[in-house]
Amino acid sequence: MGALQSLPGQPQYVDLAEKTGFSFEQIAVLHKRFKQLSHNEDTLLRDHFSQIPDLACNPIRTQIIEAFFDRRNFRQNGEGNVEEIGFEEFLLVMSHFRPPSLHMMAEQREDVRRDKLRFLFNMHDTDNDGTITLEEYRHVVEELLSLSETMEKNTAKSIADAAMLEVASISMGHMEPDEFYEGITFEHFLKLLTGIEVESRMNVRFLNMDTTTFCK
Numbered sequence: 001m002g003a004l005q006s007l008p009g010q011p012q013y014v015d016l017a018e019k020t021g022f023s024f025e026q027i028a029v030l031h032k033r034f035k036q037l038s039h040n041e042d043t044l045l046r047d048h049f050s051q052i053p054d055l056a057c058n059p060i061r062t063q064i065i066e067a068f069f070d071r072r073n074f075r076q077n078g079e080g081n082v083e084e085i086g087f088e089e090f091l092l093v094m095s096h097f098r099p100p101s102l103h104m105m106a107e108q109r110e111d112v113r114r115d116k117l118r119f120l121f122n123m124h125d126t127d128n129d130g131t132i133t134l135e136e137y138r139h140v141v142e143e144l145l146s147l148s149e150t151m152e153k154n155t156a157k158s159i160a161d162a163a164m165l166e167v168a169s170i171s172m173g174h175m176e177p178d179e180f181y182e183g184i185t186f187e188h189f190l191k192l193l194t195g196i197e198v199e200s201r202m203n204v205r206f207l208n209m210d211t212t213t214f215c216k
Contacts, residue, residue, distance in 0.1 A: 016088060019075065020095035030094060034087050043084040044068070063123045068093045072122045079128060114190070116198060121189050131183035 013024055022030070037052070038044045049055060049065045058064060068085060071078030073093050082089075096119040100112045124132045 016091055020091055021098055021101075022091065022095065027091065030091055031087055034090050043086055044090060045084050060123075063126070066126075067119070067123050070122060070128075072128070073119060113198070117190060117193060118186065120198070121186050131185055132189065133183035136183070 013027055016022070016027055017024060020027075034044065037048050039048070046065055046069065049068065055061050055064065066081065067073055068090065069081045069083070071080050071082060073096065074089055075092055085093075096116055100109050104112065121132065122128075124136055126136050127133075
């Protein structure tokens with residue numbers, strides 16, 4: 001994977017700045033945090049993320065961690081997961097949390113929005129088949145509800161099923177039972193979230209940094 005050996009301003013940093021939108025100073029900050037997480041190694045493993053205290057209690061910690069090892073999030077049209085990542089892959093995933101610039105044109109902002117929603121879709125599409133199924137959606141909802149000690153499993157399942165039915169109804173209209181279990185595609189996902197502003201709300205705080213400040 002793409003371990004980084006250069007200093008800010010050298011060619012590798014210029015390339016990463018163009019790919020991610022981060023400034024040289026921001027890349028240097030993220031590189032320092034990467035080295036802290038990896039214990040000064042050139043690659044990060046899942047176990048390194050598991051040691052982050054603020055992430056340990058996050059109800060969707062599994063999806064967050066896996067997002068860093070998902071080739072779909074490396075902006076290279078790849079698929080499948082990797083066992084370790086270098087700084088370049090870490091930075092590319094982090095760039096999905098960077099808020100859009102206030103100076104962007106409408107078309108650029110829409111591209112950023114689509115990119116961020118694709119990232120969110122990938123987190124829910126855990127089996128990498130291009131759809132979010134009832135079972136995947138149920139798993140996410142149940143995990144979100146798992147922190148409630150008074151929530152029974154059957155209750156969580158019912159809430160998850162009701163939520164998925166609402167998603168299907170909004171994005172696709174009436175669905176037959178066999179269609180319902182096929183899940184929703186990315187295009188349906190986009191339609192579902194029309195009018196909902198998510199671009200500036202995606203941020204990472206569990207790395208002891210606030211990505212909402214990473215905006216030119």
